[in-house]
């Protein structure tokens with residue numbers, strides 16, 4: 375085995391973390407990925423719960439914020455072994471990292487141990503505010519006239535939240551802001567890609583990030599060293615499911631046939647492990 379990595383999967387509330395891990399596990403279990411499972415998670419409660427829902431063609435539920443289930447598993451191909459740490463916290467815990475500026479010893483360990491981070495951002499849940507963090511400088515005069523839609527309180531906007539989160543994590547990791555970041559390598563995955571109403575192939579996720587969250591895109595371009603970060607798209611389900619209504623087509627075809635990753639080139643790939651291998 376030539377390489378060994380630790381990957382930490384993170385995201386805010388409702389970003390699609392639990393559905394992604396359920397689908398990823400299901401694919402690995404079915405042997406339909408470039409990677410194979412080396413060590414399965416010790417506790418399958420969370421994964422079983424989400425897979426049970428998906429095989430019925432239904433969406434799973436929100437993860438309770440107090441729930442501290444950690445899902446750890448190891449996957450490998452001929453060259454690389456990856457230890458995945460997926461704390462299936464309710465996404466509020468990640469909000470808390472930023473709002474309280476407190477990092478528990480376990481989070482500290484997870485952040486420092488990982489040499490790769492996978493950050494899920496769900497663009498369709500981000501309110502479109504008329505300010506420079508979402509629109510950039512181009513329309514400054516226009517924006518002033520439209521401040522009615524801006525946030526009234528001085529709270530962090532969504533793009534500001536993601537930047538603050540990454541800055542805090544880099545600080546915890548002991549990474550100097552003066553040196554372009556090489557470790558950890560970072561994948562930003564724009565989740566629920568199917569909800570964005572885009573062409574089925576060929577839309578580059580970085581272009582989409584630049585358009586929707588220019589503040590975040592510029593931050594990444596400035597702080598991370600080229601070649602050590604990338605933006606992908608993710609649709610774990612390929613469509614919207616509902617908790618109380620079964621989607622017959624999804625159920626008949628099987629959850630393992632649904633979902634895809636959008637690679638930086640804009641090509642779609644059904645192998646969800648593309649997201650965990652840089």
Ligand SMILES: Nc1nc2c(ncn2[C@@H]2O[C@H](COP(=O)(O)OP(=O)(O)OP(=O)(O)O)[C@@H](O)[C@H]2O)c(=O)[nH]1
Pocket residue numbers: 385386387388389390391392393394433434435436437438463464465466565566567568569608609610611612613614615
């Ligand atoms: N359309 C669509 N919806 C999705 C997809 N993946 C997840 N969802 C939905 O998005 C919502 C949030 O997904 P979760 O996986 O529960 O998100 P989470 O990040 O675990 O959220 P918390 O547990 O609340 O922190 C659910 O209603 C899912 O059904 C997808 O690929 N496409």
Ligand SMILES: [Mg+2]
Pocket residue numbers: 391392393435436437462463464465
């Ligand atoms: Mg969850």
